[in-house]
Amino acid sequence: MRFFISVFIILTSIAPAWSDETRLDYSGRTVIYHSDVKLRGSQKRDVRYSHKANFFGAVAINTTKKTNDSNGAAWGYHNLKTAQDNAMRSCRFKADRPEDCVLYLSVVPKGFxxxxxxxxxxxxxxxxxxxxxxxxxxxxxxYRSFAVNGIHTWAYSASAPTREAAEKEALEVCEETFARSQKKKDPAWAKAVYLKEHLQCRIFVTFSPV
Structure with a gap:
């Protein structure tokens, strides 16, 4: 049995933090501010979205290009460090100089x-x-198997006769899901932002018959 998972992504890594400030918002989510850089206009859009988020994510700000399109953002990741790293790499890809980008904030799920x-x-x-x-x-x-890559993609096989079959199916669906999610992405951007080791799907866990 195959399950194809639709993956929501606005993909996007880590500069030294200036002064981290952790805040709990009204819903219990944790937002961590890494910089006191002043935002302008559309730059605030990703930040507003962060306050509604309930996942691992990060926003990097371009300190010279004051537009939302110059930000680097990573949403819905499996872990915070990769979200931070990819947000910075995304910002630097768009920047005239890598040093123009700073990690502005990180967000983690409620109760993390x-x-x-x-x-x-x-x-x-x-x-x-x-x-x-x-x-x-x-x-x-x-047998049932759950697979993930190092960014945000996941998939599973819900029923298979052998461990090998369950893991093979979960890995195939994971890879196909990620490939579909990249169809509208700029290949040059993806190459600059994603680390090769994060793209490979791996088995997270396999359940055996009991």
Whole structure:
């Protein structure tokens, strides 16, 4: 059984922070400000969106080009560090000089625990993972596998006769999903922003029959 996942992305890495300031907004989400640079006009659009976000994300600001199109933004990522790094790389790709870009803010999901972790998932991926866990309790005579890449894409196989088949299907769907999400992206931008090791889909977990 195949599940194709639609992935929402506005893709986009990390400059030294000037002075981090962590704030909790009314919903419990955490917004971390890394710079006190003054924003102008349309630059505030990504920042306003950040205050509504409930995922790992980051915004980098171009300090000389004061337009929203010059920002670098990363939304819906599996982890905060990659979101920060890609936001900076996106900003630098558009900038005349790399040093014009600063990491402005980061956002993490509601209730996120900042204690060190080896792996985290985007909120959408967590919801899908929890669904697969529930599905596994009902379909305990087959293999199920969950795959992710290093950015934001995820996919799963809900029922397969063997571990190999489940993992193969999850990886194929993950790769196909990411490929579809890139069709409207500028190839030069994608090459500048994405690290090769982040693009490869890997198995996050495989459930065995019980």
């Amino acid at each position: 625990d900042f204690k060190p972790k080896t792996r985290t998932l985007s909120n959408d991926a967590v919801e899908a993972y929890n669904f697969l866990v529930g599905w596994s309790r009902l379909n305990f005579d087959s």
